[in-house]
Amino acid sequence: MSGALDYIRDGAEIYRHSFAIIRSEARLERFSPAEERVAVRIIHACGMTEVAQDIEFAPGVVETAQTALRAGAPIFCDANMVAYGVTRARLPAANEVICTLADPQVPALAQKTGNTRSAAALELWRERMGGAVVAIGNAPTALFRLLEMLREGAPMPAAIIGMPVGFVGAAESKEALEAYGRAPFIVVQGRKGGSAMAAAAINALASEKE
Amino acid sequence: MSGALDYIRDGAEIYRHSFAIIRSEARLERFSPAEERVAVRIIHACGMTEVAQDIEFAPGVVETAQTALRAGAPIFCDANMVAYGVTRARLPAANEVICTLADPQVPALAQKTGNTRSAAALELWRERMGGAVVAIGNAPTALFRLLEMLREGAPMPAAIIGMPVGFVGAAESKEALEAYGRAPFIVVQGRKGGSAMAAAAINALASEKE
Numbered sequence: 180m181s182g183a184l185d186y187i188r189d190g191a192e193i194y195r196h197s198f199a200i201i202r203s204e205a206r207l208e209r210f211s212p213a214e215e216r217v218a219v220r221i222i223h224a225c226g227m228t229e230v231a232q233d234i235e236f237a238p239g240v241v242e243t244a245q246t247a248l249r250a251g252a253p254i255f256c257d258a259n260m261v262a263y264g265v266t267r268a269r270l271p272a273a274n275e276v277i278c279t280l281a282d283p284q285v286p287a288l289a290q291k292t293g294n295t296r297s298a299a300a301l302e303l304w305r306e307r308m309g310g311a312v313v314a315i316g317n318a319p320t321a322l323f324r325l326l327e328m329l330r331e332g333a334p335m336p337a338a339i340i341g342m343p344v345g346f347v348g349a350a351e352s353k354e355a356l357e358a359y360g361r362a363p364f365i366v367v368q369g370r371k372g373g374s375a376m377a378a379a380a381i382n383a384l385a386s387e388k389e
Numbered sequence: 390m391s392g393a394l395d396y397i398r399d400g401a402e403i404y405r406h407s408f409a410i411i412r413s414e415a416r417l418e419r420f421s422p423a424e425e426r427v428a429v430r431i432i433h434a435c436g437m438t439e440v441a442q443d444i445e446f447a448p449g450v451v452e453t454a455q456t457a458l459r460a461g462a463p464i465f466c467d468a469n470m471v472a473y474g475v476t477r478a479r480l481p482a483a484n485e486v487i488c489t490l491a492d493p494q495v496p497a498l499a500q501k502t503g504n505t506r507s508a509a510a511l512e513l514w515r516e517r518m519g520g521a522v523v524a525i526g527n528a529p530t531a532l533f534r535l536l537e538m539l540r541e542g543a544p545m546p547a548a549i550i551g552m553p554v555g556f557v558g559a560a561e562s563k564e565a566l567e568a569y570g571r572a573p574f575i576v577v578q579g580r581k582g583g584s585a586m587a588a589a590a591i592n593a594l595a596s597e598k599e
Contacts (some may be wrong), residue, residue, distance in 0.1 A: 181541075182537040184533050184540075186504055187560070188508070188530060189394070191527075193557045196557045197555055197557050200557070201552040213573065224552045225583065226580035226582065227581065260585065278435070291506065295398060313417075320403070323394050323396045326392075327393060344436045345436050346407040346410040347402040347406045347407050347410070370437065373583070375554070375584060
């Protein structure tokens with residue numbers, strides 16, 4: 180028998196159709212045009228239009244992040260899955276995409292600081308963190324640790340994608356990021372988040388192409 | 390000022406606490422004990438206890454997949470993000486984790502077959518697909534293409550993790566997988582899914598450790 184099934188096989192058409200469905204179903208009115216493109220891509224990554232209500236932007240963060248990326252800012256990720264979700268062809272300045280989780284210094288740093296490896300890995304971002312784009316898509320402890328570093332005077336990133344996922348600390352770490360007041364954040368509030376949403380935010384900031 | 394914030398810093402305790410919250414909140418009664426461990430880990434990956442209602446298992450698929458992995462079955466993934474989500478330390482036989490999406494043959498295969506690169510990449514699985522564990526966490530076209538290959542007589546995997554995400558074809562490809570009747574599937578029905586959930590399913594099948 181023939182095995183052929185009926186489905187759309189053209190990648191560009193799948194994208195167009197997907198984004199049209201998102202824009203027809205999701206409540207996007209409260210976003211600026213620049214924010215809306217980021218929100219649409221986050222929704223695309225998770226298949227849930229209702230996530231629109233959980234996405235929050237600090238004022239001007241999209242423009243600041245775009246400017247930083249065009250100027251060559253590095254992108255720091257808390258997990259390899261985030262780094263592998265960033266589409267290199269969309270990056271405007273062949274920006275470095277860096278995940279330090281597997282660095283050989285990290286286990287000792289984690290033991291010394293009494294924190295997770297995900298949090299300890301941020302120590303290796305410190306020198307280049309000023310003006311960078313930071314994407315936390317996995318570990319709440321990484322976002323808490325980033326906030327601690329900022330409270331202790333570490334240089335401020337151009338944008339902080341705060342999208343750790345899960346049941347312990349995820350919602351709380353994003354609340355703390357928003358409450359900090361001085362951080363240029365993009366968050367998905369609550370328990371939802373993850374590497375795909377964080378990478379989607381980066382991909383939207385990197386290029387206006389849909 | 391001191392920057393210290395109040396949060397749980399111990400990875401093992403975060404896991405224990407997370408899994409306890411999931412088991413207290415999610416509706417897991419309809420699962421066998423083996424299925425329940427897989428469902429809990431999928432929920433853990435997405436932060437949504439309500440996803441329990443969308444998870445479906447073919448009869449016996451968990452045991453079949455565990456046996457295959459212990460015997461050294463390779464794990465084929467449709468996206469690098471899935472492959473990077475598989476925790477190598479949990480694999481029982483140092484199983485190969487393979488994503489062929491970036492193989493140099495794939496663009497020409499996609500053009501020749503008039504399909505996406507995600508779907509075309511499956512041609513390179515064919516020879517080793519019998520008895521393998523397959524994880525589709527991104528592209529509906531990859532899951533549709535897998536079904537076409539099976540309908541055309543390709544060798545049957547030991548387990549098919551069907552968790553593509555999105556608005557075009559995701560729900561339909563998973564319905565087709567369940568309807569096929571002969572495939573050992575684990576799916577998250579509907580639009581939800583993604584690389585984190587697919588990798589979580591693999592991680593649960595690979596080891597009973599929580």
